[in-house]
Amino acid sequence: MSLDLNLPQQEAVRHTGTPLLVLAGAGSGKTRVITQKIAYLIGERGMPARHIAAVTFTNKAAREMKARVGRLLGQTPEGLRISTFHALGLDIIRREARHLGLRPGFSIYDNQDSANLIRDLMCRSFGDDGKQAERTQWRISAWKNDFLQPEQVLLEDKSDAISAAAMRVYADYNRHLRTCNAVDFDDLIMLPVLLFREQPEILDKWRSRIRYLLIDEYQDTNATQYELVRALVGERQGLTVVGDDDQSIYAWRGACPENLARLQTDFPDLRVIKLEQNYRSMGRILKAANALIGNNPHVYEKRLWSDLGYGDPIRVIRTANEEDEAERIVAELLHHRFQKGSRFGDYAILYRGNHQSRLFEKQLALHNVPYYLSGGTSFFAYSEIKDIMAYLRLVTNPEDDNAFLRIVNTPRREIGPTSVEALVRFAASRHSHLLNACFDNAIHSELKTRAVNSIQAFANWVVDMSQRVAAGESVEVVRDIIRDIGYETWLIDNCKEREDAERRMGNVNDLVEWISRLSREQKEGGLGEVIRRLTLLDMLDRDDDNARDQVSLMTLHAAKGLEFDCVFLVGFEENLLPHRASIEEGNIEEERRLAYVGLTRARRELTLSFAARRKRHGEIVECEPSRFLDELPADDLDWSGRDNNLSDEEKKARGRGHLAGLRKLLATE
């Protein structure tokens, strides 16, 4: 084992007899523990790599972990599974597909596909307008994350309109997914758990396959993911989870930080090891972060420390409004960079909501500062990518009615909405899939000859392509499909700008490139498996992001796991952080953790800023500094930033170091 581990880290790596919970504070080297432990299990315990699985939440984390293990061992061992929860679930589902009633070539629906399906169901089956489809989808997803099946939800309260709508479509939605030979993201976790419950012999098979399970960011697991973990670990003790309850910021999307405490009861032999030495931040930043998070209740107490020195005071900047804030922060950043000769990449501007990025973007652009903005549209949300993916889904899974509907008339094929509707009705009456229904001779009674001809020509072409896929072709078919449908011409005709069409076609070519690469790596499952893996991938999270020298602009959520020399945490205000909605829900603790995550991103310097007034929904509103400012040690704050726009009275209040006094003044200002 390498010697660059501290004592608790070494203990965590070596402990294997019983399940282990590693409480790893921010910057305490948790990924290092996981990667070293994998190396230890293989290298010193002689455990075959194929029996080890490490699970993360994002592709990026999985990729990084893989790379680090590879570096430790000289190569990534054959059979070692390092993947996201969803990819692990997909692995299980693919191998057990027939037990789940899925045919080979099954599709994965992303959130947008699911919402489309739900919209259809709401309109067709319930006469709803389908306007709330996205929220309904969200609610159903929340149920699936809580491991609640449709029949269990009936017991739930149905007071609000969304829940009521969701309850009506939930079961139907699942049925439709299965009829289309499709699963959604949440099913990737839930179906394996259901299968394991019903068929213990299959569970046994997987238990003997995965004998040691390591989980990163454990505080982000939801109820269903926990069930999957519990099923796989069983009576065996091969489990190491690493997490930090103080960095749990995803409860709103189903994460269940209580899973940390539940381990203790579900695994009585649980060993708990705390990692409290922080290798990232200066002492003062940690002191402030500790003070803040000390206001939250804790199951496990922990106190971060570091030996990197105390560091400069945390600067607090107040400006008159949000425009001044952006101007001021960017000016400070430039000034600082000039003085220290640092790189743009050393800076991050963090905020609570995406909309806050705008003014900062504007200021940075004004000064020609290169910046990286996280949280744009994902690659798979582009309509050209969705189109091509729909084609590929349909040829790998002819039962995928959703894909059929998306592309039957894109590009134009003279199959208008009337024909499509008639086809849908006809297929439903025959309990047939759309593609299949096209070949039914009875269709002539429903549609005009011309429409039938167009539809059958299309259907025949799809079947031709399917057969080529079934015969084992992959990239070649993809290229031919794009050529056959004349997609490039269609893009050029449908874009106002030339560059627009070129950009979109560029995206399509990138997609083909990815498919070609994955096809080479992927040995089993053919094009269908490539498409499924692709659906789980986000091609935008490229590695070279931080290689470029850019200022990072991102939400606090997006910043988790990252670190920067110099952090500006902006909009440190009541109603923003903590967010208004959270205050109303009484959910201050998660907001405090969010602030904590923000503070602990900083290595050397930290600046907090807030505005006295801010435009909200077009109205100018008075703002108060965040209550979290009161929770930071006053002695470590420096309010003396130049030109703080304070009146004399405010300065007096500030001099006393009492925020309360300042706040009173601000309130009456």
Add this chain to the structure above:
DNA sequence: TGGGGTGATATTTTT
């Protein structure tokens, strides 16, 4: 078929 008018909405987001 595309542009403009209309109305709903306004935290965080990965897979």
Add this chain to the structure above:
DNA sequence: TATCACCCCA
């Protein structure tokens, strides 16, 4: 207020 999705009309 800004944005976006959707619908309707020319």
